Amino acid sequence: MKKSNLFKISAPFVLVIAIISIIYPKELTNFVIMVTTFFYVSFDWFILWLPLLALVLGLFIAFSKYGKIKLSSHEPEYSTFSWMSMLFTAGIGVGIVFYGPLEALWHYQTSPIGINGNYDQQEAMQNAMSISLFVWGLPAWALYTFGGIIIAYFAYRHNGAFAPQACVEIAFKNRIFTKPISKIIILGAIISIALSVSASVAMAVGQVSSGLKIIFDTDFSSDFYKIIILICLSLAFTLASILPISKGMKILGDWTMIISIILLLFVFISGPTHYFISVIVTSIGEVITKTISHSFNLYIFKSRDWLVWYPLAYIVWWITWTPFVGVFLAKISRGRTLKEFILCSIMIPTGFMVVWFSVFSGYGLLDEVQMSKEIVAMANSSNYEGTIYRILQDFPFSKLTQIITVFLFISFVITTITSAAISLGIMTSDDAKSENKFKAAFWCIIIALVSFAVVVTGKIEGIKAMGSFTGFIFVYLLFIMGAALFKQLRKDTK
Numbered sequence: 226m227k228k229s230n231l232f233k234i235s236a237p238f239v240l241v242i243a244i245i246s247i248i249y250p251k252e253l254t255n256f257v258i259m260v261t262t263f264f265y266v267s268f269d270w271f272i273l274w275l276p277l278l279a280l281v282l283g284l285f286i287a288f289s290k291y292g293k294i295k296l297s298s299h300e301p302e303y304s305t306f307s308w309m310s311m312l313f314t315a316g317i318g319v320g321i322v323f324y325g326p327l328e329a330l331w332h333y334q335t336s337p338i339g340i341n342g343n344y345d346q347q348e349a350m351q352n353a354m355s356i357s358l359f360v361w362g363l364p365a366w367a368l369y370t371f372g373g374i375i376i377a378y379f380a381y382r383h384n385g386a387f388a389p390q391a392c393v394e395i396a397f398k399n400r401i402f403t404k405p406i407s408k409i410i411i412l413g414a415i416i417s418i419a420l421s422v423s424a425s426v427a428m429a430v431g432q433v434s435s436g437l438k439i440i441f442d443t444d445f446s447s448d449f450y451k452i453i454i455l456i457c458l459s460l461a462f463t464l465a466s467i468l469p470i471s472k473g474m475k476i477l478g479d480w481t482m483i484i485s486i487i488l489l490l491f492v493f494i495s496g497p498t499h500y501f502i503s504v505i506v507t508s509i510g511e512v513i514t515k516t517i518s519h520s521f522n523l524y525i526f527k528s529r530d531w532l533v534w535y536p537l538a539y540i541v542w543w544i545t546w547t548p549f550v551g552v553f554l555a556k557i558s559r560g561r562t563l564k565e566f567i568l569c570s571i572m573i574p575t576g577f578m579v580v581w582f583s584v585f586s587g588y589g590l591l592d593e594v595q596m597s598k599e600i601v602a603m604a605n606s607s608n609y610e611g612t613i614y615r616i617l618q619d620f621p622f623s624k625l626t627q628i629i630t631v632f633l634f635i636s637f638v639i640t641t642i643t644s645a646a647i648s649l650g651i652m653t654s655d656d657a658k659s660e661n662k663f664k665a666a667f668w669c670i671i672i673a674l675v676s677f678a679v680v681v682t683g684k685i686e687g688i689k690a691m692g693s694f695t696g697f698i699f700v701y702l703l704f705i706m707g708a709a710l711f712k713q714l715r716k717d718t719k
Contacts, residue, residue: 231411231415231652231653231657232653232654232664234412235411235412235415235416235653236653236667236668236671238412238416239415239416239419239420239671240671242416242420242691242695243419243420243423243671243674243675243678243688243691244678246420246688246690246691247675247678247679247682247688250682250688253690253691254690257690257691257693257694258690260694261541261690261693261694261697262533264697265533265537265538265541266529266533268700269523269532269533269537270523271700272537272540272541272700273520273521273522273523273536273537273540274520274521275368275540275544275700275703276363276364276365276367276368276520276540276543277364277367277516277517277520279364279367279368279370279371279703280363280364280367280516280571282371282707283367283370283371283374283567283571284567286374286563286564286567286714287563287564287567287568288564290718291563291714291718292562292563292564292567293562293563293564294378294382294562294563294714294718295560295561295562295563296377296378296381296382296558296559296560296561296562296563296566297381297382297559297560298560299559299560300560301558301559301560301561302471302557302559302560303471303475303557305569306479306482307475307478307479308557308558308561308569309482309569309570309573309574310475310478310479310481310482311470311474311475311478311553311557311640311644312369312550312554312557312570312574313478313482313574313577314477314478314481314482314636314637314640314641314644315474315478315549315550315553315554315640315641315644315645316365316366316369316546316550316554316574317361317365317574317578321361321485321578321581321582321637322432322613322630322633322634322637323428323432323610323613323634324361325581325582325585325586325613326585326586326588326589326600326612326613326615326616327586327589327600327604327612328357328360328361328582328586329350329353329354329357329582329586329587329589329590330353330586330589330590330593330600330601330604331535331604332352332353332356332357332535333349333350333352333353333590333593334601335531336352336353336356336531336535337524337527337528337531338352338353338355338356339352339353342527346594350590350594351507351511353586353590354504354507354508354511354582354583354586354587354590355508355511355512355515355519356519356535356536357582357586358508358511358512358578358579358582359512359515359516359519359520359536360535360536360539360540361539361578361582362512362575362578362579363512363516363571363575364539364540364543365539365543366570366571366574366575367571368540368543368544368547368703369543369546369547369550369551369554369570370554370566370567370570370571371547371703371707372389372547372548372550372551372554372703372706373550373551373554373555373558373566373570374555374563374566374567374710375389375392375551375706375707375709375710376388376389376391376392376551376552376554376555377554377555377558377566378392378563378710378713378714379391379392379395379396379709379710379713380555380658381555381559382717383395383713386652386656386657386658387552387555387556387648387651387652387657387658388411388414388552388651388652388657389410389411389414389547389548389551389552389702389706390406390407390408390410390411390414391657392706392709392710392713393406393407393410393705393706393709394407395709395713396708396709396710396712396713397709397712406702406705409698409702410548410699410702410706411652413548413695413696413698413699413702414548414549414652414696414699415649415652415653416691416695417545417548417692417693417695417696417699418546418548418549418645418648418649419645419649419668419671419672419675420675420688420691420692420695421542421545421546421692421693421696422549422641422642422645422672422692423671423672423675423676423679423688423692424679424688424692425638425641425642426455426458426459426638426642426672426673426676427676427679427680427688429458429634429635429637429638430451430454430455430458430676430680431446431451431610432610432634433454433458433631433634433635434446434450434451434454434610435610435611435614436610436611436614436627436630436631436634437450437631439611439614439627440614440624440627440628440631448680448681451680452677452680452681455673455676455677455680458635458638458639458642459669459670459672459673459676461635461639462638462639462642462643462646462669463646463666463669463670463673465477465639465640465643466642466643466646466647466650466662466665466666466668466669467662467663467665467666468662469660470556470557470647470660473643474640474643474644474647477636477639477640477643478640480636481633481636481637481640484629484632484633484636485581485633487629488626488629488630488633489580489581489584491620491626492584492585492588492616492617492620493580493584495620495621496584496588496619496620497588497591500587500591501583501584501587501588504583504584504587505579505580505583505584508579508582508583509579512575512579519536538693541693541696541697541700542693542696544696544697544699544700544703545692545693545695545696545697545699546696547699547703548648548696548699549644549645549648549649550644550648552648552651552652553644553645553647553648554570556647556648556651556660585613585616588616589601589612589616592616599615600612600615600616603615613630614627614630617630642669642672645668645672646665646666646668646669646672647660647665649664649665649668650662650663650664650665650666650667650668653668675688
């Protein structure tokens with residue numbers, strides 16, 4: 226497929242799928258859930274350990290002779306802080322603010338290793354934090370990093386495209402399967418990226434409207450207010466996507482990370498600090514000792530629903546986002562060695578996630594077992610967006626911190642969509658190497674239009690289902706991409 230034709234094919238294809246997802250969300254969702262449930266239940270043994278495999282392979286590259294390989298002869302374009310900020314805000318985004326107070330509570334109440342599994346309170350709480358950090362910590366960052374080094378290596382060392390299919394085209398050149406596999410990889414990546422981030426925008430609109438309602442005691446949940454919020458968000462991430470990365474995404478990433486750290490430190494210092502320290506220390510031990518056991522525990526004689534819709538669904542969602550996070554990470558990583566790339570991209574974000582979830586999820590658990598139980602009551606009433614605002618009410622200057630949190634929501638969604646649009650613009654540009662502000666802006670418009678339809682109709686299920694479903698193929702394609710990387714590494718270092 227010529228690069229010049231890729232944009233013309235993929236953009237209408239995404240629109241058609243999006244329209245079907247909006248018109249028939251229930252039917253499409255039911256079909257996708259049926260198919261994905263079959264794959265989850267049939268191949269859970271195959272999916273669950275993939276992040277661990279990515280982690281092991283990544284660490285092997287880092288500490289082997291390959292780790293000294295440098296991505297281009299240039300010096301790094303960005304400072305380590307800016308580099309990590311852009312990676313972090315692109316790879317996780319608004320999810321940590323949305324799920325932070327709730328993640329451990331869900332596992333504490335519903336998982337087979339929580340209170341429903343006949344564990345005592347202390348052990349159930351510890352298990353809940355452990356599984357929360359399993360799905361949000363090392364697995365996500367190991368997958369993103371592995372995808373990133375594959376794309377970066379072939380882009381910088383072999384002048385390949387900044388696109389996930391380039392590794393197959395270069396390492397398996399002239400093979401009979403190269404062209405069809407390449408087409409599947411790139412089209413699957415574009416469709417899954419555009420639809421999954423559209424779902425994220427639609428969810429973020431609800432999060433911002435909920436925050437404004439709590440702060441100003443005025444209902445911002447009507448379609449009118451949500452559309453205004455969506456327009457403002459769309460203008461912001463479109464502007465950021467057409468600016469050079471050094472002037473748009475870098476500044477956004479830096480400020481988003483700074484605001485996150487300030488909010489985290491404020492809650493840590495003004496809250497039950499000793500309790501938070503205890504949770505952090507325990508969580509570090511859980512990450513070190515339980516990552517392998519979580520990667521192979523299929524809970525054979527326990528609830529399958531929890532396994533399917535928590536650990537497995539998370540892992541597949543991280544894999545779905547691996548193409549665009551990998552492209553963006555590769556683009557900002559010129560001049561890094563493979564060892565630096567791998568260790569920084571896995572360890573630093575994982576460390577931040579340990580502290581973040583230990584504080585916010587830890588406080589949610591504390592409220593459940595010793596305090597008002599209002600946080601879990603809000604979650605059970607489907608007011609997920611309001612839980613972090615409720616936590617901040619227990620601390621000084623709550624109005625100010627709630628306003629800061631609204632801005633944090635906005636900033637996270639802008640950075641996520643900006644990085645996705647930049648990646649889509651690169652992948653669909655004529656040479657699949659250069660930033661293309663016009664195509665990035667077009668993808669922003671596509672994402673905004675799909676999000677608008679979802680906000681107006683309230684039918685987010687179809688978009689979410691299709692976004693994750695089209696990305697499901699990368700569960701299998703990652704093996705081919707990984708094989709291409711190791712084949713080329715061996716060949717290049719003979």
